[in-house]
Amino acid sequence: xxxxxxxxxxxxxxxxxxxxxxxxxxxxxxxxxxxxxxxxxxxxxxxxxxxxxxxxxxxxxxxxxxxxxxxxxxxxxxxxxxxxxxxxxxxxxxxxxxxxxxxxxxxxxxxxxxxxxxxxxxxxxxxxxxxxxxxxxxxxxxxxxxxxxxxxxxxxxxxxxxxxxxxxxxxxxxxxxxxxxxxxxxxxxxxxxxxxxxxxxxxxxxxxxxxxxxxxxxxxxxxxxxxxxxxxxxxxxxxxxxxxxxxxxxxxxxxxxxxxxxxxxxxxxxxxxxxxxxxxxxxxxxxxxxxxxxxxxxxxxxxxxxxxxxxxxxxxxxxxxxxxxxxxxxxx
Amino acid sequence: xxxxxxxxxxxxxxxxxxxxxxxxxxxxxxxxxxxxxxxxxxxxxxxxxxxxxxxxxxxxxxxxxxxxxxxxxxxxxxxxxxxxxxxxxxxxxxxxxxxxxxxxxxxxxxxxxxxxxxxxxxxxxxxxxxxxxxxxxxxxxxxxxxxxxxxxxxxxxxxxxxxxxxxxxxxxxxxxxxxxxxxxxxxxxxxxxxxxxxxxxxxxxxxxxxxxxxxxxxxxxxxxxxxxxxxxxxxxxxxxxxxxxxxxxxxxxxxxxxxxxxxxxxxxxxxxxxxxxxxxxxxxxxxxxxxxxxxxxxxxxxxxxxxxxxxxxxxxxxxxxxxxxxxxxxxxxxxxxxxxxxxxxxxxxxxxxxxxxxxxxxxxxxxxxxxxxxxxxxxxxxxxxxxxxxxxxxxxxxxxxxxxxxxxxxxxxxxxxxxxxxxxxxxxxxxxxxxxxxxxxxxxxxxxxxxxxxxxxxxxxxxxxxxxxxxxxx
Numbered sequence: 001x002x003x004x005x006x007x008x009x010x011x012x013x014x015x016x017x018x019x020x021x022x023x024x025x026x027x028x029x030x031x032x033x034x035x036x037x038x039x040x041x042x043x044x045x046x047x048x049x050x051x052x053x054x055x056x057x058x059x060x061x062x063x064x065x066x067x068x069x070x071x072x073x074x075x076x077x078x079x080x081x082x083x084x085x086x087x088x089x090x091x092x093x094x095x096x097x098x099x100x101x102x103x104x105x106x107x108x109x110x111x112x113x114x115x116x117x118x119x120x121x122x123x124x125x126x127x128x129x130x131x132x133x134x135x136x137x138x139x140x141x142x143x144x145x146x147x148x149x150x151x152x153x154x155x156x157x158x159x160x161x162x163x164x165x166x167x168x169x170x171x172x173x174x175x176x177x178x179x180x181x182x183x184x185x186x187x188x189x190x191x192x193x194x195x196x197x198x199x200x201x202x203x204x205x206x207x208x209x210x211x212x213x214x215x216x217x218x219x220x221x222x223x224x225x226x227x228x229x230x231x232x233x234x235x236x237x238x239x240x241x242x243x244x245x246x247x248x249x250x251x252x253x254x255x256x257x258x259x260x261x262x263x264x265x266x267x268x269x270x271x272x273x274x275x276x277x278x279x280x281x282x283x284x285x286x287x288x289x290x291x292x293x294x295x296x297x298x299x300x301x302x303x304x305x306x307x308x309x310x311x312x313x314x315x316x317x318x319x320x321x322x323x324x325x326x327x328x329x330x331x332x
Numbered sequence: 333x334x335x336x337x338x339x340x341x342x343x344x345x346x347x348x349x350x351x352x353x354x355x356x357x358x359x360x361x362x363x364x365x366x367x368x369x370x371x372x373x374x375x376x377x378x379x380x381x382x383x384x385x386x387x388x389x390x391x392x393x394x395x396x397x398x399x400x401x402x403x404x405x406x407x408x409x410x411x412x413x414x415x416x417x418x419x420x421x422x423x424x425x426x427x428x429x430x431x432x433x434x435x436x437x438x439x440x441x442x443x444x445x446x447x448x449x450x451x452x453x454x455x456x457x458x459x460x461x462x463x464x465x466x467x468x469x470x471x472x473x474x475x476x477x478x479x480x481x482x483x484x485x486x487x488x489x490x491x492x493x494x495x496x497x498x499x500x501x502x503x504x505x506x507x508x509x510x511x512x513x514x515x516x517x518x519x520x521x522x523x524x525x526x527x528x529x530x531x532x533x534x535x536x537x538x539x540x541x542x543x544x545x546x547x548x549x550x551x552x553x554x555x556x557x558x559x560x561x562x563x564x565x566x567x568x569x570x571x572x573x574x575x576x577x578x579x580x581x582x583x584x585x586x587x588x589x590x591x592x593x594x595x596x597x598x599x600x601x602x603x604x605x606x607x608x609x610x611x612x613x614x615x616x617x618x619x620x621x622x623x624x625x626x627x628x629x630x631x632x633x634x635x636x637x638x639x640x641x642x643x644x645x646x647x648x649x650x651x652x653x654x655x656x657x658x659x660x661x662x663x664x665x666x667x668x669x670x671x672x673x674x675x676x677x678x679x680x681x682x683x684x685x686x687x688x689x690x691x692x693x694x695x696x697x698x699x700x701x702x703x704x705x706x707x708x709x710x711x712x713x714x715x716x717x718x719x720x721x722x723x724x725x726x727x728x729x730x731x732x733x734x735x736x737x738x739x740x741x742x743x744x745x746x747x748x749x750x751x752x753x754x755x756x757x758x759x760x761x762x763x764x765x766x767x768x769x770x771x772x773x774x775x776x777x778x779x780x781x782x783x784x785x786x787x788x789x790x791x792x793x794x795x796x797x798x799x800x801x802x803x804x805x806x
Contacts, residue, residue, distance in 0.1 A: 064444030078429030085421020092410025093746035
């Protein structure tokens with residue numbers, strides 16, 4: 001047997017690896033919510049467009065990106081499995097039907113644009129257009145329910161706080177989709193889309209306020225009023241103000257740049273409120289659930305090497321398709 | 333309502349059987365697409381642009397369906413096999429996470445460039461994107477098979493009990509991940525994928541050659557494209573089909589050495605015996621022979637000592653341990669036995685088909701032998717079929733274990749799962765995946781019927797793009 005020495009017994013460079021991995025898992029979830037979030041938002045905005053050309057433009061806007069964006073969810077599952085297998089197993093089996101509902105929504109969202117482009121008769125495109133909208137809206141809603149139930153330790157399929165957070169996540173994806181499309185489109189479509197921004201943001205903020213009020217009143221044990229959560233709320237408000245001002249001034253790239261701030265503030269809030277627990281429903285802490293030192297060290301080295309490469313891939317992808325969607329540029 | 337253990341196993345079987353079609357398509361198409369892209373960039377021949385564009389369409393659709401069905405599998409370890417995931421997460425989670433970061437990210441991002449970016453990037457970056465997508469699909473297989481092969485021949489772990497729960501902890505990652513089964517599986521699977529796609533391409537090309545009566549000097553639209561497709565597929569078939577059989581033979585010996593119970597099930601040997609015959613063509617003469625095959629009672633052509641010969645690598649006297657000798661119950665023998673035979677029969681048929689077509693090519697009759705074309709059309713999906721039955725041998729043959737000799741499948745299922753939930757999702761998947769397969773078939777058939785983009789169209793595409801100076805392919 002190979003002797004792995006200190007690599008098998010001591011965390012790499014004496015780093016607090018379990019906390020770092022807890023953060024990394026939520027960071028990856030945040031990357032998914034940010035990147036696929038604007039795809040979902042585009043799907044929701046798709047419902048408001050009747051014109052064929054505009055619909056094609058919306059699909060073309062996310063065409064090269066959405067598959068790569070969705071892989072962040074795969075990596076989220078993998079990272080959770082690798083670092084906190086008990087949390088992965090408990091959480092996914094406890095939310096059995098919810099997980100499959102999320103998968104169903106993602107199947108619909110992924111398949112629909114591909115099908116939409118296959119035939120150009122009206123009945124077919126109406127059907128797949130609707131499927132695209134339903135998938136794009138229900139996926140973030142169910143993911144919001146999942147996040148709320150994870151944090152609050154809810155075991156039922158649906159709950160009131162779950163629904164509120166689910167709607168908040170849907171609103172957030174519309175905020176993201178507006179930012180993305182305002183940047184990628186031109187003309188009347190751009191103006192129309194930008195108009196949805198303030199309404200989506202108002203809905204998001206209202207739903208977040210309701211959620212925070214609920215947490216303060218019903219779950220004081222989570223400590224919403226502690227400095228870090230409050231700081232995250234302030235950051236969110238500042239980003240929201242920036243988004244609205246940038247949209248008003250037609251500075252769409254700047255408006256889109258506030259979206260990751262909003263998304264990561266949201267995800268960080270969930271993670272902060274949960275910590276030091278990793279699975280509140282079972283009372284499992286981060287320290288209880290973490291894998292042993294050797295596999296953790298291996299995965300830390302692998303991630304440190306691979307994640308920078310992943311960012312480089314995304315850099316190439318997004319710079320290849322930077323700039324506005326050209327009219328008539330088709331999805332496939 | 334079904335028992336949650338049964339329902340979970342059926343659901344995992346169903347979702348895997350459907351999912352594997354799409355990775356086989358993408359992994360098998362990858363080397364072809366790299367070749368087409370390279371030739372498209374390096375030569376003036378428009379047929380390579382047609383080949384690249386046509387097969388990229390099929391690749392892209394397969395990839396999308398592969399993505400959405402692949403996430404399902406990753407989630408199912410947690411939803412349905414929580415006890416397995418908790419116990420073996422240290423060994424099993426790592427390869428899955430690495431697959432996501434190293435492989436899936438690479439394919440999914442460069443796929444965007446590869447499918448949508450021909451006019452937007454330089455030749456060099458376009459070539460890089462083709463290689464990156466192909467490499468990504470194959471690296472994906474590396475990590476998935478590292479995880480799976482470890483379940484067949486587990487090493488590098490220690491067993492412990494933490495508060496009554498079994499924990500499989502990783503103590504020697506090199507031993508665990510470079511386990512004895514991995515190289516066998518990887519070579520067998522990747523060659524099978526390329527072989528399956530070669531058969532699919534040959535079948536599609538033969539269909540057009542046959543239906544349109546394309547001959548060697550036909551210059552109608554698309555004629556040259558289909559001739560070229562058929563020839564390229566045939567060359568690949570000639571290499572991969574015989575290789576698969578030779579490799580499979582040695583792989584069988586490795587299974588005998590490492591998983592004797594599975595080997596006994598493949599041969600339906602119940603009593604330990606030497607000089608065991610190999611029934612290549614087993615003919616069931618009663619229903620019971622199908623549901624409960626027993627090597628000794630089968631009517632068929634048994635090669636005396638054949639199974640012993642296979643197991644030992646040349647010794648017809650070698651002893652095969654019978655299923656009755658093992659402490660655990662036998663795997664479902666009938667499924668393993670017949671799946672193995674179907675896979676082997678398909679494999680021999682592929683070799684025959686390859687030689688037949690090569691002979692016709694040599695006699696200059698490749699485009700004239702309609703019987704051959706029909707045989708190719710009928711065999712288009714047989715490669716994928718062989719992959720399916722091959723995996724059934726691997727996975728059903730390992731039962732009752734989920735990790736060979738370590739953890740039983742029944743003990744790996746989520747403890748809180750109810751029969752209602754498991755049955756509900758099983759039925760849901762049966763419905764959704766039937767629809768998914770129907771849609772996939774529909775789309776692929778449309779792409780095939782439409783045929784390649786016309787040569788004029790490809791030339792026009794290059795012309796409009798050339799002022800921007802981004803394409804130099806013609």
